Amino acid sequence: MRALLLYPLFPKSFWSFEKALDLVGRKALLPPLGLITVAAILPREWEFKLVDRNVRSVTEAEWDWAEIVILSGMIVQKGDMLDQIREAKRRKKKVAIGGPYATSFYKELQGEVDYLVLDEGEITLPMFVEAIEKGEESGIFRATEKPDVTSTPIPRYDLLELDAYSEMSVQFSRGCPFQCEFCDIIVLYGRKPRTKTPQQLIAELEYLYELGWRRTIFLVDDNFIGNKRNVKLLLRALQPWMEEKGYPFTFGTEASVDLAQDQELMDLMTACNFGTVFLGIETPDEGSLEVTKKFQNTRDPLSESVHKIISSGIRIMAGFIIGFDGEKSGAGDRVVEFVEKSTIPLALFSMLQALPDTALWHRLEKEGRLIGESGDVNQTTLMNFMPTRSVEEIAREYVEGFWRLYDPQNYLDRTYKHYRILGEAPCHKTPKPRKKKAKKKMEWATIKALLIIFWRQGILRKTRSTFWYYLWEMFRHNRRGVPSYLTVCAQIEHFLEYRQIVKEQIEAQLSAYQARMKEIEAESQVKEQEISAIAS
Numbered sequence: 272m273r274a275l276l277l278y279p280l281f282p283k284s285f286w287s288f289e290k291a292l293d294l295v296g297r298k299a300l301l302p303p304l305g306l307i308t309v310a311a312i313l314p315r316e317w318e319f320k321l322v323d324r325n326v327r328s329v330t331e332a333e334w335d336w337a338e339i340v341i342l343s344g345m346i347v348q349k350g351d352m353l354d355q356i357r358e359a360k361r362r363k364k365k366v367a368i369g370g371p372y373a374t375s376f377y378k379e380l381q382g383e384v385d386y387l388v389l390d391e392g393e394i395t396l397p398m399f400v401e402a403i404e405k406g407e408e409s410g411i412f413r414a415t416e417k418p419d420v421t422s423t424p425i426p427r428y429d430l431l432e433l434d435a436y437s438e439m440s441v442q443f444s445r446g447c448p449f450q451c452e453f454c455d456i457i458v459l460y461g462r463k464p465r466t467k468t469p470q471q472l473i474a475e476l477e478y479l480y481e482l483g484w485r486r487t488i489f490l491v492d493d494n495f496i497g498n499k500r501n502v503k504l505l506l507r508a509l510q511p512w513m514e515e516k517g518y519p520f521t522f523g524t525e526a527s528v529d530l531a532q533d534q535e536l537m538d539l540m541t542a543c544n545f546g547t548v549f550l551g552i553e554t555p556d557e558g559s560l561e562v563t564k565k566f567q568n569t570r571d572p573l574s575e576s577v578h579k580i581i582s583s584g585i586r587i588m589a590g591f592i593i594g595f596d597g598e599k600s601g602a603g604d605r606v607v608e609f610v611e612k613s614t615i616p617l618a619l620f621s622m623l624q625a626l627p628d629t630a631l632w633h634r635l636e637k638e639g640r641l642i643g644e645s646g647d648v649n650q651t652t653l654m655n656f657m658p659t660r661s662v663e664e665i666a667r668e669y670v671e672g673f674w675r676l677y678d679p680q681n682y683l684d685r686t687y688k689h690y691r692i693l694g695e696a697p698c699h700k701t702p703k704p705r706k707k708k709a710k711k712k713m714e715w716a717t718i719k720a721l722l723i724i725f726w727r728q729g730i731l732r733k734t735r736s737t738f739w740y741y742l743w744e745m746f747r748h749n750r751r752g753v754p755s756y757l758t759v760c761a762q763i764e765h766f767l768e769y770r771q772i773v774k775e776q777i778e779a780q781l782s783a784y785q786a787r788m789k790e791i792e793a794e795s796q797v798k799e800q801e802i803s804a805i806a807s
């Protein structure tokens with residue numbers, strides 16, 4: 272079977288970083304780990320070609336070659352996913368789809384594709400292959416069990432155009448032990464974290480090393496520390512491997528805030544060259560954390576936890592949400608103040624959305640507060656349910672908050688403060704022994720990126736004096752952190768454009784929403800008048 276693996280385009284989003292990627296000559300942030308895992312699970316005798324549409328388009332020769340088109344993607348990729356399905360069907364190809372979007376919204380896809388391969392592929396892909404071997408023309412494949420990931424094969428990294436990516440993805444665990452009401456991870460992957468074995472993960476890293484990868488690796492686990500015992504076993508095995516190889520990678524991942532309570536775990540992570548962690552902080556409002564059942568964030572003061580993690584030498588990115596039930600006015604301001612006080616450069620700010628099948632979704636459905644089933648939820652869409660305070664107020668706070676977070680001066684201030692704390696961490700004071708490499712000249716792409724940053728931020732922008740002052744101070748106090756600091760400074764180029772998109776799109780939707788509300792009000796007034804006319 273000749274299978275064309277197709278990864279749909281991401282729209283401009285918080286994570287798309289086009290401008291920053293452009294600067295360093297990369298096409299996309301991360302590769303489609305799901306699809307290359309699918310290729311590894313499918314029969315060896317199948318042939319594969321992979322096209323990530325964020326990197327390039329499918330050629331005519333690839334369309335002609337394919338017997339079946341296999342797609343996977345997330346909710347935000349829905350638009351292009353549907354376009355590619357139509358294109359494949361126009362060309363009379365068989366189409367199979369899986370992944371998070373298909374699993375959550377499979378009803379929307381019924382009748383559009385031939386095979387719906389839902390839930391986790393370790394169980395449903397063999398069912399799909401069996402159906403194809405029996406000559407079945409269509410099917411829906413579901414799993415009630417969660418697979419043991421210790422038998423998941425090494426993803427087919429060889430199918431990727433490695434140079435196109437800024438970072439590489441690897442997965443150690445699936446699932447999370449917590450119960451945040453809005454979270455779809457626990458719906459898709461369960462509350463019992465399942466991990467690979469340390470040897471299995473190291474074999475994946477070894478493969479990437481052999482393929483020549485030497486940049487950042489992002490562990491895409493939704494909560495890397497969900498099973499702390501197994502994570503520590505991994506890190507204890509990984510550290511000597513990293514040392515022997517001369518620390519060829521830096522790692523990033525996502526983790527719950529309780530990471531701050533485990534100094535041993537943070538030390539193990541920094542010893543293995545973990546440089547960044549994304550934390551789901553959501554809100555500094557304790558009442559909202561309780562409403563959304565994010566109790567793990569209420570145990571210690573959040574700002575102390577953040578400080579502990581940065582002081583241990585791990586850079587933080589964090590997610591924030593507004594629109595929780597019972598939330599008081601000014602939540603947007605409180606988020607911005609928290610982000611600034613805790614010096615978090617990259618803060619992913621969103622309005623709450625109800626994702627299908629989550630506890631939040633079921634509660635709102637029971638309360639009759641959902642506004643349609645929508646697969647278009649991201650940072651530029653209004654909430655898909657009726658909140659307990661006015662939508663207008665939440666949207667205004669959200670847009671203003673986003674604007675303030677990505678104001679160039681505020682962004683520079685907190686990035687600089689963040690790197691100064693990082694620079695004081697013990698692990699940053701003792702450099703790791705690297706393998707001696709032949710002295711390489713600085714790549715032209717890096718020189719060009721630096722010149723563009725210096726031109727935009729050091730000459731054109733009003734914040735130029737702050738930019739040079741902080742850079743000078745960085746050279747004085749945290750010289751080793753300068754390349755990473757400049758990379759984070761460069762990311763403001765993306766957010767300056769993106770905050771404008773957020774503002775325009777939310778304001779446009781808000782106008783449409785207000786117009787619709789007026790219509791509904793007028794209709795109900797007419798109805799009331801008719802009822803009172805009949806009654807009198």
Ligand code: SF4
Nearest residue numbers: 447449450451454493
């Ligand atoms: S900690 Fe993160 S992954 Fe875990 S349930 Fe909460 S939101 Fe989901």
